[in-house]
Amino acid sequence: MNWKTRFKAKALRFFIDRIVMRKPAYQIDGVPETVYDEELMIPTPQGETRTLFHWPAKARNTDSPVPALVLIHGGGFVFGLPEHETPFCQRLANNTGCVVINPVYALSPEHPFPHAIHQCYELVAWVAREATSLGIDPQRIAVGGHSAGGNLATGVAAQALARGFPNICFQILDYPFLDGSVDARDKPLPIPKPVITPELATLFNSCYMPEGTNLRDPLLSPVCADLEDLAGHPPALVITAENDVLREEADRYADMLRRAGVPVRHVVFPGVDHAFTHNGPKQSADAAWQLIEDYVSAAFAKTPSEESPNSQQPESMTNNSQ
DSSP, X not given: OOXXXXXXXXXXXXHHHHTGGGSOSSOOTTOOSSOEEEEEEEOOTTOOEEEEEEEOGGGGGOSSOXXXXXXXXXXXXXXXXXXXXXXXXXXXXXXXXXXXXXXOOOOTXXXXXXXXXXXXXXHHHHHHHTHHHHTXXXXXXXXXXXXXXXXXXXXXXXXXXXXXXXXXXXXXXXXXXXXXXXXXXXXXXXXXXXXXXXXXXXXXXXXXXXXXXXXXXXXXXXXXXXXXXXXXXXXXXXXXXXXXXXXXXXXHHHHHHHHTTOOEEEEEETTOOTTHHHHOOHXXXXXXXXXXXXXXXXXXXXXXXXXXXXXXXXXXXXXXXX
8 A cells, every 4th residue: 555545544534533523414312411421441452442331321220231232433444433423322322221332443544454343343242241240231232333334343243153252132234335345436326426436435445455355255345255154143224325335235235134044124215325324414314313223222122032023125214204
């Protein structure tokens, strides 16, 4: 990787993290007035990982363990801070009664694949090992993520399945990146000016997947996994955006999970593009977050013997939710 690519990536990180994302793009409803947040440094083989824990108010009034959702931010594997997710995580914790765990992970180009995906797995495994002391129910740990974070979330689920630990009870994949095997310039453009342009995607890919990377590694490109390796994955909620460059690969992965016998709910939001849950429009974003809250609440309320419904076709939200 040449110095120009590194400079562009770091300049983009500064611009997005320190200027664009300093405050939410729209008014986020439902954030509690009183929040219970704490920061922990979690040890992993990849180094200590700064992690924010957003606790529900009820956790302060009971000795019963609460479920946990590890929610991983997006940013093309190049930028992103957990603080950008804080109001969304606080709302999720307040409305679902789970602790939302919001980690920092190592970014590229300094730390290309597979550093972050192993780091995220080790973080979730640590949470499961320390669940009792943390006040978390180890049988009700879920993972989720947006964009690049969705890639890392399903990668955590895959590693947990392969290693037999920890038990992941469900996964949320919000407009995830799932195919690094296809050149960014060859992916279909649903609209003339998408949020993720071919040029931007090429920058992300060159940082996270430098020359010599196995682009068909299922931890990098889950759509390249064998169906038999997907069998046993936790139930999934897959959210895609109609105008997103990444929609096709996420639609395909949802279908692969379904064919592997995994309970899947797949919802397509019409008329919106990548990152709409954070960038708006507000009505579509609110509808998506409500869907996530409903799914989280329902999944944590289930007993281990219960399964989520496996919808045969992707659902489309009505235009009223835009």
